Amino acid sequence: MSHTAIDSRKIIMTAIAWGIGLLIFFPILWTILTSFKTEADAIASPPMFLGFDWTLENYTEVQDRSNYFQHFWNSVVISVGSTLLGLLIAILAAWSMAFVPAKGTKNVLMWMLSTKMLPPVGVLIPIYLLFRDTGLLDTLTGLVLVLTLINLPIIVWMLYTYFKEIPGEILEAARMDGASLWAEIIHVLTPMAVPGIASTMLLNIILAWNEAFWTLNLTAAKAAPLTAFIASYSSPEGLFYAKLSAASTMAIAPILIMGWFSQKQLVRGLTFGAVK
Amino acid sequence: MGSITLENVTKSFGDVEVIPPLNLEINEGEFVVFVGPSGCGKSTLLRLIAGLEDVSSGSIAIDREDATSIRPARRGLAMVFQSYALYPHMSVRKNIAFPLKMAGLEQADIDKKVDAAANILNLSDYIDRKPGQLSGGQRQRVAIGRAIVREPKAFLFDEPLSNLDAALRVNMRLEISELHQDLKTTMVYVTHDQVEAMTMADKIVVLRAGVIEQVGSPLELYRKPANKFVAGFIGSPNMNFLSGEAAQKHGAHTIGVRPEHLACSRESGMWKGTVGVAEHLGSDTFLYVTLNDGSNFTVRSDGNVDLNHGDTVYLSAEPENIYRFDENEQAIG
Amino acid sequence: MATDHSRIAARFMISPAVLLLLGWMIVPLSMTLYFSFLDYNLLSPGMEEWIGFMNYEYFLTDPAFFAALGNTFLLVAGVLVITITGGVALALLLDQPMWGQGIVRILVIAPFFVMPTVSALVWKNMFMNPVNGLFAHAAKAMGLAPFDFFAHAPLFSIIMIVAWQWLPFATLILLTVLQSLDKEQLEAAKMDGARKMSRFVHIILPHMSRAITVVILIQTIFLLSIFAEILVTTNGGPGYASTNITYLVYAQSLLQFDVGGGSAGGIVAVVLANIVAIFLMRMIGKNLEA
Structure with a gap:
């Protein structure tokens, strides 16, 4: 096998593995992202991935309320x-x-x-x-x-x-x-x-x-x-x-x-x- | 200080009796070696003396005082293990200090004794290292250091050199012998290597299947083996044995001749054979000879012997060097 | 091999663990067994009376029991199929040379560390909710009607959530085993002319088979007792559509306060789990001798 063949195989494997890894991890990532949104942004349609106003208020409010x-x-x-x-x-x-x-x-x-x-x-x-x-x-x-x-x-x-x-x-x-x-x-x-x-x-x-x-x-x-x-x-x-x-x-x-x-x-x- | 007496000691594991009733006297200051093939019970015997195992019956006395049911720590013995059993998480200093700390000594006393031991054993340069950073020989010395600081009544060694390479083994053998000369403390040493036994011991105890076959000084065992087993075990290379007609000529069931007592000749001798392999070591020559009756003999000859593969050779021995054994394998005469 | 002194010490030192576990196992279990023969309701205390096997008869002939038994089986089997096939595939993938393997591994393992109530709620609200869930958004974006997962496919939804939690476990263990495979064996097979597929069938799969069995048995033990995921998503409903045995026993005893019936169900659950446990213990026991 030549070097390029090995490399292209490695690139493909890396892409697939990262894709699946991120997919599996996504619910956790989404939870973490949502925790920094306002309640309105959290249920916005279409959903907002990164372009929302980041806020920490949820963290303080969770403590205040409960x-x-x-x-x-x-x-x-x-x-x-x-x-x-x-x-x-x-x-x-x-x-x-x-x-x-x-x-x-x-x-x-x-x-x-x-x-x-x-x-x-x-x-x-x-x-x-x-x-x-x-x-x-x-x-x-x-x-x-x-x-x-x-x-x-x-x-x-x-x-x-x-x-x-x-x-x-x-x-x-x-x-x-x-x-x-x-x-x-x-x-x-x-x-x-x-x-x-x-x-x-x-x-x-x-x-x-x-x-x-x-x-x-x-x-x-x-x-x-x-x-x-x-x-x-x-x-x-x-x-x-x-x-x-x-x-x-x-x-x-x-x-x-x-x-x-x-x-x-x-x-x-x-x-x-x-x-x- | 330092005599050990075993009286009718037995040991069974479950239904298996590994040591039938056994009596042994180890005198003060003696270097005693337990030797025998693996599984002969020599390590078990040592562990019984150490108190790491209970005897099934019989008694063990240390300095004439019954120690049979005393805990290992209280017997005043120190042990060097085959694997050295150093505490991997402690520095050399802490390893050596451990028994003193357990004995509740003052820190100043501990330091003094540890330094002294480290000096004797050339460990001062490594005193703050962990065992993992030491070579096999150094670890061995730490294990000995840990034993000597306690100033025990006797040292117990369980195959301490078996994990070292050949050259280091010879060195450590000498060091342990020197240590014995200096300390004059009783040492009990277990090995399967008869060379170690011959070179170090004042008294050798040959064991087979838990039974003492013979007790004596190295030369006594070499010259007057009590039976065929001892004759075959002591001496290197091993003794050659012949039975049948050749033995009957000498009025025995089996006869034995040591390789170093065989003379070879191209013309005539007691036994005729063919050289299989000839190992020319320079100082010595080892010949592996197949006799006409099919038995194999090892011959140790001087370095100048010019015999090679396929040569016919006649072997003979002086009558006083022929050991005779009866049908029960006991020595005759 | 030791002295009497250390043997006595050993007995002494093992006894707290043994006594505690003995107490933990014997006392409540025999109480459960006893209750299962009583007509015992927490709402009418002092009215307990011995009714023999009535509770069992009632519990075992209750349609809810058959629903729960079926659901338990589907839940366990569904999750096992997804996690084992997915786990083998993921383990093979992660064993390939790639960049950032350590990070991918961490991403894949993460769901296992999420507490059951969190993962169930996150999936229920933020993904499967028919109005605001991501799946609903995705459906709408494609011009489809959003699917109400917990109303129309409650058990399937729970299976998905649980599978997401347990896929990392299977992957992690199978990957560990895969990495312990002697690479020279594979090279020898290559030299012998074995192609990829036959290398997988004849070398890799047999090497993993023991671990796969262990994963199946251990997961089964845990999956039989799935509880929190059901409690926070569907409460077993609609009807009994997502009730498993564990949840049924819980509902019977702590929601309907029927201690007797619940206890009979508990004993049934113990019997079911024991059948799996026996196989698992055999596997572990064999390992202990080696």
């Missing part, structure tokens, strides 16, 4: 809180399974995963009633608890696969060097597993941030995170495209950025290690 940042903060608390709590529990469990495997370890691991496959509607009613009776309904504590539990299997699983890659000899060396179990986990295992722990954290924050079954069903107003808050725009009186777009842009921006950073780890985490 205490947006309260919901944003709820999302942060729920996703970060459930992730940290989950990590704390999962690091211990994953250490046990990776470094002191017993006969039943594999089964425990599989069983933990199987809980993730339990459809949420199967336990919706009892959880709803239990939360109602214990006052956990519409509280951040309740949501942190539930999200910790639904994502715990994924955290354990991901950490397990990362820990498996750390040679056991290093932990034994620490033991010979006089490290207690805690010292071994804190001074040796955790720092060595930082990349794995970080990507597990990232993926879990993404999953928790976007979780939209429990957050919708267990919150009313006070503890509602962004998933539930945005859902309130589904009512007809909420048909303000520009404001919806501004709220949406802020809701997805942090996760988009985190997601782009964690693409690689995402594959391993989302397929439970079946694809690396």
